[in-house]
Amino acid sequence: MQLEQITSSQQAIDLEDKHGAHNYHPLPVVLSKGEGVHVWDVEGKKYYDFLSAYSAVNQGHCHPRIVNAMYEQASKLGLTSRAFHNDVLGPYEKYATEYFGFDKLLPMNTGAEAVETAIKIARKWAYEKKGVKETEAQIIVCENNFHGRTTTIISFSNDEGARKNFGPYTPGFLKIPYDDTEALEETLKNNKNIAALMLEPIQGEAGVYVPSEGYLSRAKALCEQHNVLFIADEVQTGIARTGKLLAVDHENVKPDILILGKAISGGVYPVSAVLANNEVMDVIQPGQHGSTFGGNPVACAVAMAALEVIKDENLAENAEKLGNLFRRKMNDYIRNSSIVNLVRGKGLLNAIVINDTEDSSTAWDICMALKENGLLAKPTHGNIIRFAPPLVMNEEELLDCVNIITTTLKDFEK
Numbered sequence: 001m002q003l004e005q006i007t008s009s010q011q012a013i014d015l016e017d018k019h020g021a022h023n024y025h026p027l028p029v030v031l032s033k034g035e036g037v038h039v040w041d042v043e044g045k046k047y048y049d050f051l052s053a054y055s056a057v058n059q060g061h062c063h064p065r066i067v068n069a070m071y072e073q074a075s076k077l078g079l080t081s082r083a084f085h086n087d088v089l090g091p092y093e094k095y096a097t098e099y100f101g102f103d104k105l106l107p108m109n110t111g112a113e114a115v116e117t118a119i120k121i122a123r124k125w126a127y128e129k130k131g132v133k134e135t136e137a138q139i140i141v142c143e144n145n146f147h148g149r150t151t152t153i154i155s156f157s158n159d160e161g162a163r164k165n166f167g168p169y170t171p172g173f174l175k176i177p178y179d180d181t182e183a184l185e186e187t188l189k190n191n192k193n194i195a196a197l198m199l200e201p202i203q204g205e206a207g208v209y210v211p212s213e214g215y216l217s218r219a220k221a222l223c224e225q226h227n228v229l230f231i232a233d234e235v236q237t238g239i240a241r242t243g244k245l246l247a248v249d250h251e252n253v254k255p256d257i258l259i260l261g262k263a264i265s266g267g268v269y270p271v272s273a274v275l276a277n278n279e280v281m282d283v284i285q286p287g288q289h290g291s292t293f294g295g296n297p298v299a300c301a302v303a304m305a306a307l308e309v310i311k312d313e314n315l316a317e318n319a320e321k322l323g324n325l326f327r328r329k330m331n332d333y334i335r336n337s338s339i340v341n342l343v344r345g346k347g348l349l350n351a352i353v354i355n356d357t358e359d360s361s362t363a364w365d366i367c368m369a370l371k372e373n374g375l376l377a378k379p380t381h382g383n384i385i386r387f388a389p390p391l392v393m394n395e396e397e398l399l400d401c402v403n404i405i406t407t408t409l410k411d412f413e414k
């Protein structure tokens, strides 16, 4: 059998359509190369990437330092499993725990696995440290959350598409409105079996919902008051995306459990991690949790390089500065716009809300037009378009992108 050579975008799309499961609805663009803030399609057309693989590629596409770390390590030792030690895991765990300020790290591969890990740790902590009766622990989550795709995680989603016909669902989760301190306080008061509150510091998939100022710090204080763990899912918001190393840093909140994924590898390899201090992490003992690939030498080498790049290239500061510029420029446009209602976000995690119904195709049509004009973005939840370029962008490029976006939007004004 011969391997198919791709010579056109349509050919690649047809192959996926015929031979791949239809679990995504991508924009019809076939990418074959990436460098920094740019990607190229099969025909050689160049685009600004304004999604960054859902904020996995914060360091830019194919960052030479990260790619080199992967190449060097992959050529030396790739996978040992955790049945044996390897000489990269320890140095990585030391580096990452000091970097984020926690005692310990548990390495996994994908965001969903790290979320699952955090749930398991929180439940075990509730039974062994808090004294909750076994099988009765509850975890508070927020409406419109996105934490991944496993059966347990979709059990507490309220996205019909993510949930419907995948039951029976995992029990043990209480859903409250996001950004609602009173609902949180009520739930904590009325239930003695709460192990944890788990939330996204900004709800990314839901449409970049930024909670009101003070929500995260008040939620953390309430958790402390009720001896409940505060779990921050920073898989999308973490690692410089929102203008600080972590989104919780905007409110000086220190989570009891921190979940990282996506950008911890700069997008070149699946790496995720759960961080916590000893009193929480030590509930996990040998044989109680694991992953064949978790903590493998390539993942560790890649993650160290990816984290170094964030600091050495001042990506948090750059995201803060360019994010402010982006929202200012977009607000200038929106003042006289009938098609865009608002722009919101922090750092370089932003979204615009299109003035049309949620089931309209306007946001999709705008993304198609943006693609024609050399910028790739994707609607999230109907009429919202997320804008999250790699953080290695410079001011001139950002202004160029603002120009592409506003010029494109003008064609849609009523």
Ligand SMILES: *Cc1c(COP(=O)(O)O)cnc(C)c1O
Pocket: 054, 109, 110, 111, 112, 113, 115, 146, 147, 148, 149, 200, 204, 205, 233, 234, 235, 236, 237, 261, 262
């Ligand atoms: C993407 C994401 C996940 C899931 O990560 P995967 O690597 O796709 O499993 C979990 N939480 C949040 C907040 C995310 O954005």
